[in-house]
Amino acid sequence: MKTFVFKLVLGIVISFSAFNLNAQNYEYIPLVKPGVQLWTDDFAYYTPDGIIYILHRYALTEEDTIIENETYKKLYLFTGNEFDSLTAQCIGGLRENEQKQVFYKGGSAGYTTPSGLICDFSLSVGDTFIIGEYQFPYTVEVKSIDTINYGGALRRVFIIGTTGALNMQIAAWVEGIGSVEGLLYNMYTKLMGMDFLGRNRCYEHNGILLYHDYPEEIDDCFTPVLSLNDIEEEDISINIYPNPTSKEVNISSESFINSIEVFNSLGQRIYQENIKSKEKTIDISSFSKGIFIIGVNTDKGYIRKKLIKD
Known part of the structure; x- marks a missing residue:
C-alpha cells in the first residue's frame, strides 16, 4: 500500500490510500448519475489590490434539458446553504456517454470554462489530449492513475499534467466526484499562467457528504479556511x-x-x-x-x- 497525496490550492493537503485495482471489488462510478449532487467550490484570483475570493455551489439534478439536440442533466448555480431549484440559477447541463466522457454545456459560471469535455475517465496512463479552443492549444497527458478507497467506495484518480520537460501537474480527477480543483475549473487558465485558483471543498450525493478536503480542521462546507x-x-x-x-x-x-x-x-x-x-x-x-x-x-x-x- 502506498500513500497518494494531493497538494490542493490554498495550501491544503489531503492524503488517500491507494490500492491494487485487482485486489478489490472495483466498479466504475459515473459522475453523472441518479440523485441530487452538490459541489461546493472555492474560486480565487489575484489582482493588483489583493485576492478576490468567491464561493460557488453547484447542483446537478435528474432533470433533463435538451441543448443542441443532446440530452443533459440540469446544472444549477446557487449561493445559499440549501439548494432550491426554484431560486437557483440554471447555468446549463452535464452529460456522460458510455465511454465515460463528461461534457459540460452552458455559461462560464465564473471559471471561464468553455463548453465541451471536462473529464474523460476512459483514458489510460500516457494518453494525451488537447485542451483550449483558442489560438494556443496545449497537449496534456495522464501522468498516473491510482485507485483510492474514498467515500465508501473504490475510485480511480487521474493525475493530469503537461508533456515534455516542464512536467507540471494541472489537475486531478476522481471518479464519481470530478476535479479536486473544482467541478468547472478550467485547466487551460493554469497553463496560460493566469492567476486563477480552484478547489473542490465538498461533494455531496443525496444529502450524504462523500468528499471534504479539510476534515481535520473544519466540519462544514462554508467556514472560511484561509487565515x-x-x-x-x-x-x-x-x-x-x-x-x-x-x-x-x-x-x-x-x-x-x-x-x-x-x-x-x-x-x-x-x-x-x-x-x-x-x-x-x-x-x-x-x-x-x-x-x-x-x-x-x-x-x-x-x-x-x-x-x-x-
Whole structure:
C-alpha cells in the first residue's frame, strides 16, 4: 500500500490510500448519475489590490434539458446553504456517454470554462489530449492513475499534467466526484499562467457528504479556511461601513444579497441570516473586540470582508 497525496490550492493537503485495482471489488462510478449532487467550490484570483475570493455551489439534478439536440442533466448555480431549484440559477447541463466522457454545456459560471469535455475517465496512463479552443492549444497527458478507497467506495484518480520537460501537474480527477480543483475549473487558465485558483471543498450525493478536503480542521462546507491575514481583497461590489465600528455595521451590495454570515478569529460562525435585499444592517454591539470575517452570499457569488470591532 502506498500513500497518494494531493497538494490542493490554498495550501491544503489531503492524503488517500491507494490500492491494487485487482485486489478489490472495483466498479466504475459515473459522475453523472441518479440523485441530487452538490459541489461546493472555492474560486480565487489575484489582482493588483489583493485576492478576490468567491464561493460557488453547484447542483446537478435528474432533470433533463435538451441543448443542441443532446440530452443533459440540469446544472444549477446557487449561493445559499440549501439548494432550491426554484431560486437557483440554471447555468446549463452535464452529460456522460458510455465511454465515460463528461461534457459540460452552458455559461462560464465564473471559471471561464468553455463548453465541451471536462473529464474523460476512459483514458489510460500516457494518453494525451488537447485542451483550449483558442489560438494556443496545449497537449496534456495522464501522468498516473491510482485507485483510492474514498467515500465508501473504490475510485480511480487521474493525475493530469503537461508533456515534455516542464512536467507540471494541472489537475486531478476522481471518479464519481470530478476535479479536486473544482467541478468547472478550467485547466487551460493554469497553463496560460493566469492567476486563477480552484478547489473542490465538498461533494455531496443525496444529502450524504462523500468528499471534504479539510476534515481535520473544519466540519462544514462554508467556514472560511484561509487565515484572517489572507483576506486582502478589495471587491468594490460589496461595501461594509463603518469599519471599524462598535455598534452597527451596514452591508450593501450591487447585486441581491442572499445570506450573510460572520466568523470570529477561530473560524467559528457566530451569526447567519438569510435575506433578499441589497442592504442589511447588523447589530454587533454584543461582539467582543477584535477582527471578524463577514461572508456575503450574493447572486454573483460569495465575497468575504474583514470587519474590525472596536
